[in-house]
Amino acid sequence: MSATWLGIVLTCVGCYALKLAGLSVPERVLEHPATRRAIDLIPVALLGALVAVQVLADGQRVAVDARLAALAVAAVLLVLRVPFLAVVLGAALVAVVLR
Structure with missing residues (x-):
């Protein structure tokens, strides 16, 4: 078995173990208010991290x-509660003008 396939198999086993660990958590832990707040904020944090990487990364350096x-x-247009399509068009227009 090559190192690549070994890595793939180990990753699969690790993903399965992580999923099993998540299913094994007692319900009282999942229903705790602090856990609920954290669960609600995880998607926001992940999306923010993805946006930051896409906006600031240029290969291995910050751009x-x-x-x-x-x-x-x-962000300013969203704070002003402008419709989403106008936000996208405004951001695209600024990017085009500055490029």
């Missing part, structure tokens, strides 16, 4: 360019 300005414009 401040039109993407960051477009994100700032989108």
Whole structure:
């Protein structure tokens, strides 16, 4: 078995073990208010991290360019409660003008 296949098998076993561990957590732990708050915030944190990587990463280095300005414009428009399509178009317009 090659190292690649060994890595794939170990990853599969690890994913299964993680899933099994999640299913084995007692319900009283899952119903705790602190756990509930954390569970509600995890998707927001993951999405924020993905956006930050897409906006600031350029290979192995940090890049401040039109993407960051477009994100700032989108954030301002969202705070102003502008419709989502207008937010996307506004951010795209800023990115196009700055590029």
